[in-house]
Amino acid sequence: MFEIVLPAGTDEVTVADIPGLLALAIHPRKLSGRVVSYLAKQAAPDGVAYPLAPEDEAALTKIWPALTLPKAGLPEAQWKHYAETFDASLERPEWALVPVWLNEESNAD
Numbered sequence: 001m002f003e004i005v006l007p008a009g010t011d012e013v014t015v016a017d018i019p020g021l022l023a024l025a026i027h028p029r030k031l032s033g034r035v036v037s038y039l040a041k042q043a044a045p046d047g048v049a050y051p052l053a054p055e056d057e058a059a060l061t062k063i064w065p066a067l068t069l070p071k072a073g074l075p076e077a078q079w080k081h082y083a084e085t086f087d088a089s090l091e092r093p094e095w096a097l098v099p100v101w102l103n104e105e106s107n108a109d
Contacts, residue, residue: 006072009038009051017071024073036074037102041095049098056093063089072102 004025040049086097
């Protein structure tokens with residue numbers, strides 16, 4: 001029996017994502033290096049990372065018009081481009097964008 005593991009904070013899955021999730025359950029990727037599980041936002045005063053709300057995702061879409069929102073399984077090398085674009089954006093929100101790593105016990109960056 002295979003188990004489909006959804007990223008933390010996932011409330012729904014699109015029909016288009018189901019074949020990929022099934023394939024990963026049957027043939028899991030061997031992870032080398034860090035891989036993004038999901039994105040979170042971190043407010044300065046408390047330092048706690050919170051799940052992104054729909055309005056946060058809308059803000060990211062404005063910052064990354066040529067990029068799609070990263071999905072679970074994004075390798076660190078690809079994440080760096082997203083992070084650099086976010087950090088350089090004039091439309092950057094006041095909160096920090098932090099990746100939560102799939103294959104790392106401590107997600108401190």
